[in-house]
Amino acid sequence: MDEIELAKQTEICKNCKNIVIGKGNERAQILFVGEAPGRNEDEQGIPFVGAAGKNLDTLLAEVGLSLHDIYITNILKCRPPENRGPTPAEIKAHTPWLKKQIREMKPKVVCSLGNYATKFFLAGGNVDSMDDQQGITQVHGKVRVIDFEGLKIKLIPLFHPAAIIYNRSIIPVWEKDMEIVKHEISQKTLF
Ligand code: URA
Numbered sequence: 001m002d003e004i005e006l007a008k009q010t011e012i013c014k015n016c017k018n019i020v021i022g023k024g025n026e027r028a029q030i031l032f033v034g035e036a037p038g039r040n041e042d043e044q045g046i047p048f049v050g051a052a053g054k055n056l057d058t059l060l061a062e063v064g065l066s067l068h069d070i071y072i073t074n075i076l077k078c079r080p081p082e083n084r085g086p087t088p089a090e091i092k093a094h095t096p097w098l099k100k101q102i103r104e105m106k107p108k109v110v111c112s113l114g115n116y117a118t119k120f121f122l123a124g125g126n127v128d129s130m131d132d133q134q135g136i137t138q139v140h141g142k143v144r145v146i147d148f149e150g151l152k153i154k155l156i157p158l159f160h161p162a163a164i165i166y167n168r169s170i171i172p173v174w175e176k177d178m179e180i181v182k183h184e185i186s187q188k189t190l191f
Contacts, residue, residue: 003096004097004100006093006096006097007019007077007078007094009093010078010089010090012076012081012090013078015078016037016042017043017079018037018041018044018045019077019078020046020047020074020078021073022047023046023047023067023072024069024071025070025071026105028069028070028071028105028107029108029109030069030070030071030107030108030185031071031073031102031105031107031110032110032111033072033073033098033111034073034074034160034161035074035085035113035114036074036076036078036079036080036083036086036116037074037076037079038052039079039083040053042078042079047072047073047074048161051162051165052162053161055161055162056072056113056161059158059161059174059178062182063181063182064182071101071105073098073101074098074117075117076090077094077097078094085116086116088127088128091120091127091130099125099149102148102149102151103151106151108153109156110148110153111156111157111158112156112157112158113161114159114162115136115160118133118136118140118157119131119135121146121148121153121155121157122139122155124147124148125148136159139157140159140173140177141156141157141158141173142157143156154184156181156184158177158181159174159177
């Protein structure tokens with residue numbers, strides 16, 4: 001079974017309206033990875049089009065990035081019911097698809113949005129060791145170079161744009177982290 005079929009076998013994929021693959025430029029050097037589609041994304045089949053997406057649009061505009069410069073996808077390609085968090089089994093079934101996207105795109109920079117995406121990359125894509133990784137509160141804004149399945153990637157963990165909706169005190173932290181993103185991507189050659 002290939003990576004896409006594996007994800008499609010999960011209950012969330014059988015029950016969703018649309019599979020949400022990604023948006024932006026697949027040839028870009030910068031990849032943003034969120035958690036999973038929400039209700040609006042499920043309706044439209046496009047990631048980050050709801051309230052969290054509006055925050056992400058602001059974030060991108062602040063650092064002068066457009067969808068021409070980046071690609072955006074999620075850990076899960078289908079919406080979990082009631083917007084619950086992804087289960088380890090779902091992450092295991094869906095991330096081979098994400099890894100395939102990464103193999104094809106070969107991004108130089110990955111901005112992981114929130115805990116799930118950040119722990120996935122810190123664990124080098126090994127779902128079983130995600131629980132051993134530090135959370136987003138500890139690692140946001142801290143740039144590190146990771147080896148991801150043989151690819152050298154600059155990882156920039158960021159708070160999830162949805163977190164700002166519930167916790168406005170994150171805004172200044174977020175803006176500071178954006179300065180770091182801006183600095184990193186303004187390097188003439190990313191490596
Ligand atoms: N939150 C995510 O993590 N991804 C989306 O696509 C929308 C909301």
